[in-house]
Amino acid sequence: MKSLTTRFLMTCAAIGAASGVLLVPVNHASAILAPTVPIVYAGLVGFWILGPVLGLAVLRRPGAALLTTLIAGLVNVPLTPFGPSAVVTTLMVGVAVESGFAVTRYRVWKPWLFYVTTVLFTAVYAVVAYASFDMGSTVVAVRVLFFVLMLASATLATWAGLALAKRVAKTGVTRGLVRPTSTGA
Amino acid sequence: MSLLDLRTYNPLSKLFGTLPLMVLVIGTRDLRTPAVVGGAALLLILTGARPTGRTVAWLLLGVPAALAVMTVSFGVWTDPARVSGTRLLVSVGGFELWSRALETGLATGLRLVAVMLLALVGGLTTTGPDLVRSMIRQLRVPYRIGYSALAAFRFVPRFRHELDVIRSAHRVRGLAGGGGPISGLRRYGGYAVPLLAGGIRHAERVSLAMESRAFGAHPTRTERYVVPFRVRDAILVSALWCFTLGVFA
Amino acid sequence: MHRDEDEPSAVGRATPSGVTFPVRAGEAVLLLGPSGCGKSTLALTTNGLVPHVVGAELTGTVEVGGRDTRAHRVPELARDVAMVFQDPDAQVVTATVLDEVCFGPENLRLPAAEVLARAEEALRRVGLWDRRDDDPDGLSGGGRQRLAIACALAMRAPLLVLDEPTANLDPAGVEEVYAVLREIVAAGDRGILLVEHSLDTAIELVDRVVVLDRSGRVVLDGPARETLGRHCDLLLELGVWLPVSALAALRLRAAGVPMEPLPLTPAELAVALDARPELPAPAVRALRPPPGDPVLVVDRLTVERGGRTVLHDVSLRVGRGELIAVVGANGAGKTTLVQAAAGVVRPPRGTVTVMGLDPARAGARELASRIGFVFQNPEHQFVAGRVDDELALGLRLRGVPEDEVAARVEEVLARFGLGESRGLHPFLLSGGQKRRLSVGTAVIVRPEVLVLDEPTFGQDRERATELLDLLTGLHAEGTTVIVVSHDMQLVAEHATRVVALADGRIAADGPPAEVFAADLPGLRPPPVARATRALARHPGWRAVTRLADLPAAAPVCAS
Ligand SMILES: Nc1ncnc2c1ncn2[C@@H]1O[C@H](COP(=O)(O)OP(=O)(O)OP(=O)(O)O)[C@@H](O)[C@H]1O
Ligand SMILES: Nc1ncnc2c1ncn2[C@@H]1O[C@H](COP(=O)(O)OP(=O)(O)OP(=O)(O)O)[C@@H](O)[C@H]1O
Numbered sequence: 002m003k004s005l006t007t008r009f010l011m012t013c014a015a016i017g018a019a020s021g022v023l024l025v026p027v028n029h030a031s032a033i034l035a036p037t038v039p040i041v042y043a044g045l046v047g048f049w050i051l052g053p054v055l056g057l058a059v060l061r062r063p064g065a066a067l068l069t070t071l072i073a074g075l076v077n078v079p080l081t082p083f084g085p086s087a088v089v090t091t092l093m094v095g096v097a098v099e100s101g102f103a104v105t106r107y108r109v110w111k112p113w114l115f116y117v118t119t120v121l122f123t124a125v126y127a128v129v130a131y132a133s134f135d136m137g138s139t140v141v142a143v144r145v146l147f148f149v150l151m152l153a154s155a156t157l158a159t160w161a162g163l164a165l166a167k168r169v170a171k172t173g174v175t176r177g178l179v180r181p182t183s184t185g186a
Numbered sequence: 187m188s189l190l191d192l193r194t195y196n197p198l199s200k201l202f203g204t205l206p207l208m209v210l211v212i213g214t215r216d217l218r219t220p221a222v223v224g225g226a227a228l229l230l231i232l233t234g235a236r237p238t239g240r241t242v243a244w245l246l247l248g249v250p251a252a253l254a255v256m257t258v259s260f261g262v263w264t265d266p267a268r269v270s271g272t273r274l275l276v277s278v279g280g281f282e283l284w285s286r287a288l289e290t291g292l293a294t295g296l297r298l299v300a301v302m303l304l305a306l307v308g309g310l311t312t313t314g315p316d317l318v319r320s321m322i323r324q325l326r327v328p329y330r331i332g333y334s335a336l337a338a339f340r341f342v343p344r345f346r347h348e349l350d351v352i353r354s355a356h357r358v359r360g361l362a363g364g365g366g367p368i369s370g371l372r373r374y375g376g377y378a379v380p381l382l383a384g385g386i387r388h389a390e391r392v393s394l395a396m397e398s399r400a401f402g403a404h405p406t407r408t409e410r411y412v413v414p415f416r417v418r419d420a421i422l423v424s425a426l427w428c429f430t431l432g433v434f435a
Numbered sequence: 436m437h438r439d440e441d442e443p444s445a446v447g448r449a450t451p452s453g454v455t456f457p458v459r460a461g462e463a464v465l466l467l468g469p470s471g472c473g474k475s476t477l478a479l480t481t482n483g484l485v486p487h488v489v490g491a492e493l494t495g496t497v498e499v500g501g502r503d504t505r506a507h508r509v510p511e512l513a514r515d516v517a518m519v520f521q522d523p524d525a526q527v528v529t530a531t532v533l534d535e536v537c538f539g540p541e542n543l544r545l546p547a548a549e550v551l552a553r554a555e556e557a558l559r560r561v562g563l564w565d566r567r568d569d570d571p572d573g574l575s576g577g578g579r580q581r582l583a584i585a586c587a588l589a590m591r592a593p594l595l596v597l598d599e600p601t602a603n604l605d606p607a608g609v610e611e612v613y614a615v616l617r618e619i620v621a622a623g624d625r626g627i628l629l630v631e632h633s634l635d636t637a638i639e640l641v642d643r644v645v646v647l648d649r650s651g652r653v654v655l656d657g658p659a660r661e662t663l664g665r666h667c668d669l670l671l672e673l674g675v676w677l678p679v680s681a682l683a684a685l686r687l688r689a690a691g692v693p694m695e696p697l698p699l700t701p702a703e704l705a706v707a708l709d710a711r712p713e714l715p716a717p718a719v720r721a722l723r724p725p726p727g728d729p730v731l732v733v734d735r736l737t738v739e740r741g742g743r744t745v746l747h748d749v750s751l752r753v754g755r756g757e758l759i760a761v762v763g764a765n766g767a768g769k770t771t772l773v774q775a776a777a778g779v780v781r782p783p784r785g786t787v788t789v790m791g792l793d794p795a796r797a798g799a800r801e802l803a804s805r806i807g808f809v810f811q812n813p814e815h816q817f818v819a820g821r822v823d824d825e826l827a828l829g830l831r832l833r834g835v836p837e838d839e840v841a842a843r844v845e846e847v848l849a850r851f852g853l854g855e856s857r858g859l860h861p862f863l864l865s866g867g868q869k870r871r872l873s874v875g876t877a878v879i880v881r882p883e884v885l886v887l888d889e890p891t892f893g894q895d896r897e898r899a900t901e902l903l904d905l906l907t908g909l910h911a912e913g914t915t916v917i918v919v920s921h922d923m924q925l926v927a928e929h930a931t932r933v934v935a936l937a938d939g940r941i942a943a944d945g946p947p948a949e950v951f952a953a954d955l956p957g958l959r960p961p962p963v964a965r966a967t968r969a970l971a972r973h974p975g976w977r978a979v980t981r982l983a984d985l986p987a988a989a990p991v992c993a994s
């Protein structure tokens with residue numbers, strides 16, 4: 002609790018709100034796409050990953066991904082009809098992204114860890130989604146495409162999150178907020 | 187009457203009441219289970235959520251329409267090798283639609299519709315601030331985290347407005363044009379940096395103002411709005427869990 | 436409450452440094468000093484935000500209510516010091532006015548009944564009790580700042596610290612806030628520490644001034660009027676802005692008109708002038724050449740926003756070489772008008788012509804090389820990672836050859852004093868530099884017309900004047916300039932023509948002296964005009980609105 006300064010919390014809230022707003026149209030779109038063309042839905046998973054990657058990469062502090070996704074989900078409660086369950090979804094992503102860094106005890110902030118974490122998580126999620134969409138009964142090409150799209154989308158989102166974090170860091174607004182760690186990334 | 191109004195229930199009771207159903211229904215493959223669950227959720231919404239006329243229309247027209255679309259679309263994706271033993275319904279060019287494929291499609295559609303309807307039970311009857319308040323009170327989420335979430339609700343309209351301004355500011359500089367997806371992505375990257383930088387700076391200022399007003403002085407704070415967890419909430423959760431057991435056990 | 440030897444040092448330099456002064460209950464202290472001398476930093480030390488939250492080194496002690504700020508966390512000190520910041524938007528946490536005021540007392544774990552009692556008292560004092568159920572966003576800027584003051588009052592802290600509480604407000608909002616502050620001072624139950632750039636209104640309020648110099652040391656500390664009256668030369672030298680009325684009086688003194696004691700408000704200036712049996716004739720403003728051929732024509736423009744007509748049938752002809760100020764109350768439609776004129780928001784076809792081009796049809800780039808638009812917040816317009824790339828961007832987009840790009844960038848860097856910062860990220864510039872850069876990005880493509888929407892918003896007088904001087908320079912070289920502003924004195928000093936909007940219609944249009952002579956609702960004339968309008972003895976002086984109109988050539992007012 003000590004490290005959770007109000008400034009840190011509010012910065013997570015800002016990043017969370019921004020990424021949450023991004024998720025509003027995605028939530029609506031996925032409600033339509035998931036049932037009709039699940040393949041396209043697979044390409045949307047990146048949008049859920051962008052927020053926590055950005056939060057962690059900008060702030061480099063424990064809890065950043067979790068808080069960012071909690072707030073991104075909450076912001077969706079009044080804006081989409083799916084309400085509290087949106088929070089469950091985003092928190093799940095937050096826990097996943099956060100876990101990679103918790104396992105390395107928040108010592109490593111290199112890009113590879115971001116990629117490894119998000120790709121691993123997406124792979125696991127893909128298996129679950131595979132079951133829920135009953136992809137097992139589809140044509141092989143579709144099955145392959147499903148996995149490829151999901152992983153590509155996650156990788157792209159991680160790249161975008163890292164690139165954006167770098168540009169935000171250059172603006173100097175996070176001075177005095179980011180813990181002075183090794184200058185990886 | 188208010189006993190029948192789901193909006194008077196604790197947000198968490200609706201969330202945790204429906205959560206096991208959502209998880210379990212994803213694992214089903216038959217037609218009956220998701221149909222029963224989805225039907226129950228729809229009934230719950232129509233009776234307890236006090237939906238507006240528009241929402242009712244959306245639900246009553248949307249659910250069958252979605253089911254129909256999904257049945258066909260999933261049917262189309264289905265591997266013909268697995269279903270070729272069943273009845274052939276349509277054959278257009280080299281393309282064939284088998285009855286078994288449609289059945290698989292319908293099952294998948296029912297499953298997704300059921301999950302969505304379950305999400306709507308909480309979604310249509312819960313406000314964001316109430317959810318946050320009950321997270322603080324019942325889930326023991328530290329109030330400092332909860333209140334940053336409450337403040338975040340105020341960031342949303344601000345960010346939307348900022349985004350509009352940034353967009354026209356960039357257009358005025360002659361940055362518009364280039365309709366391709368790559369240039370579109372780049373453009374949004376260009377909007378994101380000032381938006382985030384401005385947002386983070388705003389967040390910092392708000393945090394200074396909050397601390398100046400004793401935010402975080404004590405481990406707890408006075409709450410003037412209490413979102414209670416009452417007997418009715420316990421009953422709702424047990425009822426939903428019993429229903430879950432009844433359907434899946 | 437008092438402060439000792441407090442010395443928070445920003446990297447390298449210690450500002451403020453070696454400051455010692457007490458603030459007592461019932462006393463209103465004004466903290467003055469040039470920009471960057473550490474006034475804000477000092478304000479932040481009073482409740483421990485420096486050094487606990489904002490990184491800085493603090494030597495010496497700051498004690499509030501007998502407690503050392505370093506030994507207590509910020510939220511704990513909130514019982515003793517309440518703070519109001521500059522940006523009214525950045526102080527709102529909850530969804531209604533009432534909840535907002537309750538937020539602080541709730542954090543103190545007071546019983547709910549007590550919380551409500553405090554909130555009611557505070558809201559009644561600032562006149563917002565009737566609007567307690569409203570969303571704070573629905574209040575005007577002045578209203579939101581009054582809300583912030585109510586929040587501070589509800590903490591019942593004996594010391595109230597305000598850091599430029601009116602810098603982001605229009606004149607009407609400034610009046611509202613000062614009316615509230617006057618009442619608080621009159622009640623005499625709290626000590627007030629006020630940081631304020633614009634002295635014209637603040638001076639009536641305070642008992643004492645403390646002046647810091649550039650290095651952050653206390654150079655003056657004494658009763659407000661005497662200190663300002665006696666040490667005005669020192670203050671001018673330090674770069675502290677005196678009230679406009681005092682500047683006017685100093686100018687008159689230099690012209691041989693005795694002004695004792697130094698008037699500090701328009702009313703006092705009027706009295707001092709009327710006390711003289713005779714005054715030298717005011718310096719008649721040199722007539723400018725009549726405006727050239729029209730570069731911007733607005734013809735019966737009507738704009739609807741959100742189902743409401745925001746502009747009614749507005750027509751306007753802007754001649755080449757004019758410097759037009761668009762003024763008016765909040766919501767009068769100023770932004771809507773200039774944005775439509777510059778094609779930021781597409782106007783209806785045929786209503787606007789910019790040098791023969793209709794913004795309703797023209798492409799953004801083509802339009803931008805004729806009419807440049809500078810937004811209120813410079814950061815919104817920045818896209819590149821370096822200052823020089825930022826300037827070059829507009830030219831590169833237009834396919835200007837690289838060697839010419841380099842030459843023009845050099846020229847603008849030198850002219851706008853940005854040469855040393857060329858390699859920096861635009862966001863890392865100071866506020867004034869950002870503003871100059873954003874003007875630079877617009878003028879580098881050499882538009883005929885330059886439009887600026889509230890470029891002086893939230894800036895101190897020094898930076899505002901610097902910017903207006905820059906615009907006057909561009910104007911002298913032939914650029915037509917249209918600027919939206921709330922700062923009436925600046926408008927009066929620099930504009931060749933003032934267009935006053937009221938409720939979406941043009942209420943007045945003419946030279947500044949003429950427009951300010953008419954009584955327009957929601958428009959507060961600049962201080963000099965307010966003083967001269969009240970004159971009984973010198974009718975010839977009633978048209979004087981500018982410092983430059985006063986009969987003096989002495990270099991007293993170094994603007
Ligand atoms: N967070 C910071 N990090 C480093 N230096 C800072 C920081 N904040 C302020 N400074 C520096 O400290 C000095 C004092 O700044 P401060 O904002 O207190 O001045 P000020 O008198 O309030 O100026 P202004 O009139 O422009 O508001 C300045 O030189 C400023 O550049
Ligand atoms: N997008 C919009 N939707 C609805 N109403 C709007 C919109 N934009 C502006 N308005 C309304 O139009 C009116 C004029 O707005 P405008 O921004 O032009 O005023 P302004 O004179 O620039 O005020 P200010 O001094 O506050 O900047 C206001 O009452 C505003 O509420």
Ligand SMILES: [Mg+2]
Nearest residue numbers: 474475476598
């Ligand atoms: Mg300051």
Ligand SMILES: [Mg+2]
Nearest residue numbers: 769770771888
């Ligand atoms: Mg405006």
